[in-house]
Amino acid sequence: MQQVNGVVARAKGEPVRIEKINIPDPGPGEAVVAIQACGVCHTDLHYREGGINDEFPFLLGHEAAGVVESVGEGVEEVAPGDFVVLNWRAVCGRCRACRRGEPWYCFDTHNALQKMTLTDGTELSPALGIGAFADKTLVAAGQCTKVDPSARPAAVGLLGCGVMAGLGAAINTGNVGRGKSVAVIGVGGVGMAAVVGSRLAGAGRIIAVDVDDRKLEWAKNLGATDVINSSRADPVEGIQALTDGFGADVVIDAVGRPETWRQAFYARDLAGTVVLVGVPTPEMKVPDLPLIDFFGRGGSLKSSWYGDCLPERDFPMLVDLYQQGRLDLDAFVTEEIGLDQVEQAFARMHDGDVLRSVVVW
Incomplete structure (x- = not known):
């Protein structure tokens, strides 16, 4: 287990704040990812406002790219050192949608089984099963998609939610x-x-x-x-x-x-x-x-649903198009900010002043 900084929403409508959080070592099928960039999405604001559910406290952030730090037993999809974009629909490969060759409709997507916590042991609910407004986060290995490591994290991380959805x-x-x-x-x-x-x-x-x-x-x-x-x-x-x-x-x-x-x-x-x-x-x-x-x-x-995407198919292709200059992901990055500016970014997003504020490490 290790301790890192993360942006936490403790109660409905309250301003978010940076807190120390505990990240467990990855268990079977899990990975710890060091976050390099994470977009500020309207869904995170919905979480803070109680518009998703009331399972506070939330560890916010989900449109993210970073580097795999460690993996648990049985993980073959990624390895430490891989540059990845995170997704919130890790497919199971076993449900009726997956078996009929339509995994983008997977009816049993999953996240990490272990819980990240506050330092007092309070369990955190990670936004969309990711929780990437943090120095590091714990996810299911299937939520990690390996892409070109030379790509700009602030741009390609946005494929993790809003840009891919559209x-x-x-x-x-x-x-x-x-x-x-x-x-x-x-x-x-x-x-x-x-x-x-x-x-x-x-x-x-x-x-x-x-x-x-x-x-x-x-x-x-x-x-x-x-x-x-x-x-x-x-x-x-x-x-x-x-x-x-x-x-x-x-x-x-x-x-x-x-x-x-x-x-x-x-x-x-x-x-x-x-x-x-x-x-x-x-x-x-x-x-x-x-x-x-x-x-x-x-x-x-x-x-x-999430642009009916299959991350392992779509993310690498779209990152390649970005690298070729055929997909302008940079245009979506209005500003790069620090972890301590998420609350201000919510206000700018609400006022329509940005396409995306992106937290960078």
Whole structure:
């Protein structure tokens, strides 16, 4: 066991603070990773606000890259010294989804079995089973994906959550391909990644929708061909007008609210696809829609789990594209900060001033 610094949320709504935490030696199937960079994601703020569950105290942070320090018995996926990106869906290889060759839908993903603790022995709940706002963290070895060690940690670590979710929502879930039209509703970090993923996949028209002109300008710089400020114009009408009156082939809701999902539903073409990747809260309901509209419009209504990614397949490929200059992950890193600036980063994120603040060691 060793002791390191970590960012802990002790109670709902309270400011986070740096505390000493205990990291157990890795057991069977586990690994200890020395963190090099970790993005500040909105999910971490949800944890602090009690929006995920009430299992306080939380060790926050999950969009991370680092170096494997030690591994437990039976670990073959990675070895000490490997540079890895962490993920929060380590697949089991045994459930019905894995057995039928669809491990990205794994129904029995897992994390480390041992618990990290405060110095008084209080067990910590690591955010998304990772807890990477810490000098080191304990994870399941399957949560570590080895990638090119020359890549910039602050950039490639973002594949661990938001960027992968958006890229995957477009490429994996939405099946965006050459010449297709795509609309992305909400261009925060996840939505911006969906814009980038659509461009990477060869989409012909990419329409970004948001209420913030700053974000829309960022989206144009990252590949959006058109933008709509939905605080000033009806997004459904705007998307239809830009697609010859038909609607987009794929509409990605990166907000996750009933009103934005309804917009996505009606802004798609006949036989088009709606992808929900924005995370709703438990009390939100599917908006009241005539059943004939579900039937008459055809197509697909999908939710995207983590961009339907398979880390061992997708992370190395995307890091290679980044290294080749074909995927601009650096554009998502608005600022690099220290571990003691996470609370301030939450405020800047809430105000829409950043795509990502990234803690670097």
